[in-house]
Amino acid sequence: MSRLHVVSGKGGTGKTTVAAALALALATEGRRTLLVEVEGRQGIAQLFETEALPYEERKIAVAPASDSGRRAGGEVHALAIDAERALLDYLQMFYKLGSAGRALKKLGAIDFATTIAPGLRDVLLTGKACEAVRRKDKNGRFVYDAVVMDAPPTGRITRFLNVNDEVAGLAKIGPIHNQAQAVMRVLKSPETAVHLVTLLEEMPVQETADGVEELRAAGIPVGGIVINMTRPALLDNGDLDIAARGARTGVAKALSQAGLGGARRGGLADRLIDPLLEQAREHAERVELERAEHAELTAIGLPTYELELLPEGVDLAGLYHLARDLRKQGPI
Template sequence: MTNAADARQTKPDWSAVRLHVVTGKGGTGKTTVAGALALALAAGGERPGARRVLLVEVEGRQGLAQLFEAAPLPYEERRVAVTPDGGEVWALAIDAEQALLEYLDMFYKLGPAARVLRRFGAIDFATTIAPGIRDVLLTGKTCEVVRRRAESGQGPGHGHDRVFDYDAVVMDAPPTGRITRFLNVNSEVSGLARVGPIRNQADAVMRVLTSAQTAVHFVTLLEEMPVQETLDGFADLRAAGLPAGGVIVNQARPIVLPEDRLKKAAQPGGLDQAELEAGLAPVGLADPEVVTALAALAAEHAQRVLLEAEQREALAATEAPMYELPLLGDGVDRVGLDLLARELRRQGAA
């Protein structure tokens, strides 16, 4: 069996996209995939060594710091990785309170007075009673970085001839079940502010999020629940007019039996044990218990492969580009992240 990703062209699918939003059901590895995508986007390109990507998180888990084995990230942009050809990945943990302080200073010139509000808990109170404002702050800060123009000799873009500070921004976003509400900030603030700076901020955010600059990618495993959540997420996103991106199948396991053997192993009775025993005899593994155990493993493998094929077929209904990342048996470290990044580039995701 050949995966759809193996047959795809290596031409990048998202060359016009500057904001990659990565979501997925909990436990699918969306933070890992977001990190790998950032590395993939930073590597190569027309300007080797000059590509810069910002990776942002909005859930306050410090998952990016753990992924790149760095110290906890403050509310500032810090470089966390360099690709072999000199591309850079920077990271930012967006804090809603800090973003609100920045927002109050920018639009209302409160300066130190805003910090007094924080000391008395007013900032936390505001974001708790109006969660829509929190989402506007988190998405707003992300979109501000997407739009930020490079200034010669200042900031992360120092020394590079670029239009924007970052060539791309990758957001490690909330899980699939919350992603449409999180991104659809206009509906979230409609009952809070119909005019004024908050409404203007929400409108500016939506102009970025609904444009061709943005793509929302779904990370999934080839299991029924995450696949169904992915299908539901695509439907919700499209109904809201938000730009769906690709499907990234994570932790795909290798297929170790040819197609005819898979079908036979999955049937009642499985593989012919006498035939299996004869094949194992030359290597000294013809013990009946070993043969029985291997036959059972073959049956389990075949059933899983066929079930995964059904899930791939279900995902094809999204009509979105699909990419597959291998299961890393030794866990995810920087070497593993680089491997996943290469796979995403090879398959055309970056």
């Protein structure tokens, strides 16, 4: 079973929300999960309605018990990884570079390393997450049962995760080389699963298919596909066929009967019909499109999970709702 869950997806698909819901869902029966953010957006803090996260692991939520109440919830901790701080910590931890670290910072070396040097930033971010995955307490137990990463979007995910390979190739010896290789060992092991979040729309689905292919080619384990913001089909083509076969008068009468005005030509109910039918056509077109996209996703051959659209947007209650939904769909 994976312990590092990397959640990616095209921009706008809600990957931060899904990552947060997953961290909650995995925190059952006293389990402890860590939700990490790597892009400095403070999206997690906004979702959990708390102040901005510092560079520090802190408890952010208590996960819900199971619906029956028989299984207790666990804890979700959160961390916003800052590359610069991660580098300084890392230098301190391994090289005791206290003052030299500050001197490097003064020189602009830390800035160089975290913004311009190829890939170092990404090495630091993934490195910190892997460290949390491997960390054990005094009794030799893992501190976190699972680590969930709100990762960069699909277009950059393979490069982001695979950067350590590249860095290990650039720095052929030395601590950076060793660190990069250690991170890669975790990322390519079954301990890791990359989940891709998508909507039932053409571009995100295409990116998901491309992303799965790239990740597989790089030897990084892919977990599941999360189809986010699904909407129920209220009408289908069958209903539209009825409308097309001249049920117009009948519908006008029904609307009128429901108290929406006159059914006569030009009456209020009658005037509602065209716009309502137009909306129905758009809806049916979308449902049709979604079916096709769904089939494409199924064809990828990975487990899929579905999360419905929350009409009022995702607040804290919505997040717990999504977490329960994920749990119901089995282990992810």
